[in-house]
Amino acid sequence: MPLPQTEAPGRLQSExxxxxxxxxxxRRTILTVVETAKQHLDAAQILRQARRLDPxxxxxxxxxxxxxxxxxxxxxxxxLMHMQGEKHFYERRPQRxxxxxxxxxxxxxxxxxxxxxxxxxxxxxxxxRFHIVVSRLEVGGYCAECRASN
Amino acid sequence: MPLPQTEAPGRLQSExxxxxxxxxxxRRTILTVVETAKQHLDAAQILRQARRLDPxxxxxxxxxxxxxxxxxxxxxxxxLMHMQGEKHFYERRPQRxxxxxxxxxxxxxxxxxxxxxxxxxxxxxxxxRFHIVVSRLEVGGYCAECRASN
DNA sequence: CTTAAGTTGAAACCCAGTTGCAATAGATTA
DNA sequence: TAATCTATTGCAACTGGGTTTCAACTTAAG
Numbered sequence: 088m089p090l091p092q093t094e095a096p097g098r099l100q101s102e103x104x105x106x107x108x109x110x111x112x113x114r115r116t117i118l119t120v121v122e123t124a125k126q127h128l129d130a131a132q133i134l135r136q137a138r139r140l141d142p143x144x145x146x147x148x149x150x151x152x153x154x155x156x157x158x159x160x161x162x163x164x165x166x167l168m169h170m171q172g173e174k175h176f177y178e179r180r181p182q183r184x185x186x187x188x189x190x191x192x193x194x195x196x197x198x199x200x201x202x203x204x205x206x207x208x209x210x211x212x213x214x215x216r217f218h219i220v221v222s223r224l225e226v227g228g229y230c231a232e233c234r235a236s237n
Numbered sequence: 238m239p240l241p242q243t244e245a246p247g248r249l250q251s252e253x254x255x256x257x258x259x260x261x262x263x264r265r266t267i268l269t270v271v272e273t274a275k276q277h278l279d280a281a282q283i284l285r286q287a288r289r290l291d292p293x294x295x296x297x298x299x300x301x302x303x304x305x306x307x308x309x310x311x312x313x314x315x316x317l318m319h320m321q322g323e324k325h326f327y328e329r330r331p332q333r334x335x336x337x338x339x340x341x342x343x344x345x346x347x348x349x350x351x352x353x354x355x356x357x358x359x360x361x362x363x364x365x366r367f368h369i370v371v372s373r374l375e376v377g378g379y380c381a382e383c384r385a386s387n
Numbered sequence: 388c389t390t391a392a393g394t395t396g397a398a399a400c401c402c403a404g405t406t407g408c409a410a411t412a413g414a415t416t417a
Numbered sequence: 418t419a420a421t422c423t424a425t426t427g428c429a430a431c432t433g434g435g436t437t438t439c440a441a442c443t444t445a446a447g
Contacts (some may be wrong), residue, residue, distance in 0.1 A: 104376075105280075108424090109384055109412090109413050109414070109425070110414095111413065113426070114425090119345070129403095133268070143426095143427085146404090147405080147406095147428080151405095151425085151426085164319070168371065168373070172402090173435075175425075186361065191370060199364075201361075203357040204357055205240075207351060207353040215338060215381070217338050217347070217380055217381065218384055219378040220341060220377050220378040222375070223318070224357075224372070225373050226369050227365055227366070227371045228368045228371070229368040230367055234368055236364070243436085258393090259444055261393090261443070264394090296394045296435090297436080297437095299395065299396080300435060301436095310420075323404075325434085359414085
């Protein structure tokens with residue numbers, strides 16, 4: 088389930104520095120891992136990948152960096168319908184929100200962008216007078232392949 | 238944040254029994270708590286409430302019953318944008334899906350139904366050929382009151 | 388009333404994530 | 418370039434929601 092590689096690598100780095108945060112070696116490593124990830128990674132996977140670049144890095148630093156990135160709106164946290172226990176997954180925040188579809192049979196995660204989704208968020212903001220900062224739409228069900236092979 | 242009391246009490250009980258599951262005293266108690274809840278409860282709150290009706294009940298039984306109800310599609314599990322740590326919240330599955338809006342300032346949870354949401358799910362099913370079983374749309378942001386009082 | 392299978396409670400366990408704190412290392416200033 | 422200030426790191430211990438194991442107990446069926 089490859090993600091669209093839409094932004095130039097290094098975007099997150101420069102984004103953080105411009106916000107006055109210290110750019111440490113560890114943060115650079117973790118940012119690189121998140122930026123170049125081809126699928127949704129959980130904290131343990133990010134740690135493992137980061138250690139291949141910097142063996143001394145600690146899991147605490149990974150957790151702290153992820154929550155920093157989340158607080159600054161640079162990454163999004165996903166649950167993917169809790170199909171893999173209580174793990175959380177992370178992805179670079181996209182320019183345009185998308186929907187995550189989790190197949191309850193094969194476990195595949197697909198993504199989908201939709202005007203209707205954008206319009207729905209607009210409706211919420213207007214009719215509920217609610218200013219949206221983050222949104223997350225996850226659906227669980229059965230993908231086309233799994234429906235066919237049954 | 239009262240929830241609409243749209244279904245007759247006892248619905249979950251009869252639903253479960255009709256599926257051939259044993260109706261134990263503990264399950265009846267937990268079902269009653271979930272059915273009569275006026276807001277979203279987490280597992281610990283459900284346990285506390287259940288113990289007021291049946292002091293001997295164990296937290297393991299609460300967890301087991303909640304996952305049973307979830308497996309049977311009778312309740313939905315919510316994260317509410319992880320505003321209260323990693324807790325999960327539960328609500329009786331409504332006839333019609335709704336959106337949860339979590340205010341990042343006051344913590345209030347509001348609900349919203351929308352035709353656009355239903356249409357969006359229809360679009361997903363058609364265009365992605367994905368059969369939806371559960372869906373969850375949570376948004377985090379700032380409610381009208383919190384935006385005003387600033 | 389018997390019985391077999393489903394369910395419970397208690398204790399131990401698991402594991403993702405957090406906290407406290409001393410040591411370290413970015414960034415800033417001179 | 419060196420001194421300094423303060424954010425950040427790593428380690429170890431901890432937290433807490435949720436799970437597993439298994440003997441004892443109920444429920445529903447016969």
